[in-house]
């Protein structure tokens with residue numbers, strides 16, 4: 795983890811990194827930045843005109859209560875799959891309910 799980026803709010807992984815649109819090899823400096831989770835979930839922030847803005851926005855999302863709730867649901871699902879080999883209907887219903895609220899809140 796670099797740039798003081800918080801762990802991924804969706805999967806909890808800390809393999810989170812800054813990416814930009816620059817091409818150092820041909821001398822084109824970066825003008826836009828975004829944050830990507832390399833932990834497998836592939837979450838990606840929006841694109842920002844400064845590195846610090848991308849960091850701030852990512853870290854704000856990381857402490858978003860709804861994102862925290864989704865991360866907890868994913869951990870529950872993962873745990874149940876590992877222990878039982880299936881996910882209980884209650885866990886799925888709770889996760890779907892939070893996901894629906896999340897979509898409505900971010901429209």
Ligand SMILES: [Zn+2]
Pocket residue numbers: 802803804805806807831832833834835836837
């Ligand atoms: Zn992730």
